[in-house]
Amino acid sequence: MSKPLLILGAGGHASVLVDILRQQNREIVGLVSPESELKNKMFNGIEHFGSDDDVLKFDNKVINLVNGIGSLPGNNLRVKLYNKFKALGYEFETVVASNAIVSDYARFEEGVQIFTGVIVQTNVRIGRNTIINTGAIIEHDCNIGANNHIAPGVTLSGQVQSQENVHFGTGATVIQSVSIGENVVIGAGSSVTKNVEENTICFPARITKKVLKKNEP
Amino acid sequence: MSKPLLILGAGGHASVLVDILRQQNREIVGLVSPESELKNKMFNGIEHFGSDDDVLKFDNKVINLVNGIGSLPGNNLRVKLYNKFKALGYEFETVVASNAIVSDYARFEEGVQIFTGVIVQTNVRIGRNTIINTGAIIEHDCNIGANNHIAPGVTLSGQVQSQENVHFGTGATVIQSVSIGENVVIGAGSSVTKNVEENTICFPARITKKVLKKNEP
Amino acid sequence: MSKPLLILGAGGHASVLVDILRQQNREIVGLVSPESELKNKMFNGIEHFGSDDDVLKFDNKVINLVNGIGSLPGNNLRVKLYNKFKALGYEFETVVASNAIVSDYARFEEGVQIFTGVIVQTNVRIGRNTIINTGAIIEHDCNIGANNHIAPGVTLSGQVQSQENVHFGTGATVIQSVSIGENVVIGAGSSVTKNVEENTICFPARITKKVLKKNEP
Numbered sequence: 001m002s003k004p005l006l007i008l009g010a011g012g013h014a015s016v017l018v019d020i021l022r023q024q025n026r027e028i029v030g031l032v033s034p035e036s037e038l039k040n041k042m043f044n045g046i047e048h049f050g051s052d053d054d055v056l057k058f059d060n061k062v063i064n065l066v067n068g069i070g071s072l073p074g075n076n077l078r079v080k081l082y083n084k085f086k087a088l089g090y091e092f093e094t095v096v097a098s099n100a101i102v103s104d105y106a107r108f109e110e111g112v113q114i115f116t117g118v119i120v121q122t123n124v125r126i127g128r129n130t131i132i133n134t135g136a137i138i139e140h141d142c143n144i145g146a147n148n149h150i151a152p153g154v155t156l157s158g159q160v161q162s163q164e165n166v167h168f169g170t171g172a173t174v175i176q177s178v179s180i181g182e183n184v185v186i187g188a189g190s191s192v193t194k195n196v197e198e199n200t201i202c203f204p205a206r207i208t209k210k211v212l213k214k215n216e217p
Numbered sequence: 218m219s220k221p222l223l224i225l226g227a228g229g230h231a232s233v234l235v236d237i238l239r240q241q242n243r244e245i246v247g248l249v250s251p252e253s254e255l256k257n258k259m260f261n262g263i264e265h266f267g268s269d270d271d272v273l274k275f276d277n278k279v280i281n282l283v284n285g286i287g288s289l290p291g292n293n294l295r296v297k298l299y300n301k302f303k304a305l306g307y308e309f310e311t312v313v314a315s316n317a318i319v320s321d322y323a324r325f326e327e328g329v330q331i332f333t334g335v336i337v338q339t340n341v342r343i344g345r346n347t348i349i350n351t352g353a354i355i356e357h358d359c360n361i362g363a364n365n366h367i368a369p370g371v372t373l374s375g376q377v378q379s380q381e382n383v384h385f386g387t388g389a390t391v392i393q394s395v396s397i398g399e400n401v402v403i404g405a406g407s408s409v410t411k412n413v414e415e416n417t418i419c420f421p422a423r424i425t426k427k428v429l430k431k432n433e434p
Numbered sequence: 435m436s437k438p439l440l441i442l443g444a445g446g447h448a449s450v451l452v453d454i455l456r457q458q459n460r461e462i463v464g465l466v467s468p469e470s471e472l473k474n475k476m477f478n479g480i481e482h483f484g485s486d487d488d489v490l491k492f493d494n495k496v497i498n499l500v501n502g503i504g505s506l507p508g509n510n511l512r513v514k515l516y517n518k519f520k521a522l523g524y525e526f527e528t529v530v531a532s533n534a535i536v537s538d539y540a541r542f543e544e545g546v547q548i549f550t551g552v553i554v555q556t557n558v559r560i561g562r563n564t565i566i567n568t569g570a571i572i573e574h575d576c577n578i579g580a581n582n583h584i585a586p587g588v589t590l591s592g593q594v595q596s597q598e599n600v601h602f603g604t605g606a607t608v609i610q611s612v613s614i615g616e617n618v619v620i621g622a623g624s625s626v627t628k629n630v631e632e633n634t635i636c637f638p639a640r641i642t643k644k645v646l647k648k649n650e651p
Contacts (some may be wrong), residue, residue, distance in 0.1 A: 106310030117336040119551040135354040136568040153372030155285040155587030173605030189408020191623020204641035205422035242636040334553040352571040370589030388607030406625020422639035
């Protein structure tokens, strides 16, 4: 049976999760966020807890946590909270949007989040606490590490591998059979055609800007 | 109750709209286009009116208009027709394809068109007469201005803002929290990571071409 | 009535086809592959034939073939097998994933494969033995030649035309009304805004890589 859920965070990432979970009629017992007040109207009706310590009021056998902290390069709060509450015996819910298209032959580890309109093909493995964000495409036989963030609109071709803590920026594409080392940042819009070593950032050529004259273009 | 619809235009954009509206069993009372004859077979069975003045034969309380004029940089016919018929008291139908994925927490102004396979997340606002074209992704908290065209395959990350009359070209991507000024053209395939000032065009680095030798690649 | 299917190939492309066909409860009478053993667990329960000659044991009036060979630039096995077995009187099944979104006004020639989450708009024509891979978007009035491979995440705007044997790499985008000659390779992530002559390869500007320092970015 599905457990009630307690959500860590109250920003944009959490709001999409709440939207997905409401469509699945899941019970949300609260949002945990240091903000003095929840400004987002879609959180109306959900109880607000102001401190991480409030989590401890909930029995880890009764509720599951949802990691509502978003993931951006250079901010590891999401990973810290995951590790902290795992050490305290809590389980993180794996969330799969009802309208994502997921192969029966894909495997997700604990706390994976598969967002709206995502496509996951056969034989894919996704590591713990990884986000597959809106509309991303994960092709057959991809093996994605823990604590990755695959941003909206990313396309990974077949047999792409990534180690832990990789960020694939918005709309990035990776061709088949490429391996990505740990702690890599793939900049938004990058097209990756070769392996990327650990602790590397890559980004596409800059766009060019030009002032438009009257009646242009 | 749904009103009968009169469509302005008879090109490719109008053809996709007709396809979407037929799937919703909407009544289409005619297509308005100066072409002497409608060549597209999928318009068979729909009455053809040759002049904008023919619109005035229809009572603006009885029918709604659908803006079937496409949008490309440098061509503002779509906007002109919208403003002209609004001034004459007509209402423009907001069209949302049945297979688009739209959050209950998104808001669309008059005449917005959400095409096939589009994803719109929570707390998004889309301004009047804007097209979200096939398969585009609009992330949480985006605030899109009036008379924008978001072309097929575009991805906008969370909290992107645009002013009026912005064109996002095919497959362009914009990272989170970027602001785009009015009258901006984002070229196809651009990856935008910083704010863009008004009256600007941006485009990606050119692709390189090479003649393939026999048995290459 | 649907015929039983015999699949040529047992790699990643074949695995996605098996997944799609199982969702449609299609009968799969075997996989033909020179591998000594099928390693992919999702092929469990499907009979394995080791040689192309085994195909001849099946009556071409009773079964249809499915071309499970993937397509990459420089490898024309997929096309060779198609031509060989057509000459022997076999028919290739046209496969359309149940969750693809396909206009009633699109036409597919023999052996076309439309994968998971693909969108095909009105008045599109797709030539024989062409793959439209996962999540690709094919806009209104596109006319795609035979033996093309449109890789995952590609976006083709309206009225794009391609001749035979064109490869559109992962995540490539093409703007409206562009024509692509035969034997062209559009590199992954390319954004094509002008016609491309036959026997040409195009690729985007290289990405830049930089080693991340501690606590970067």
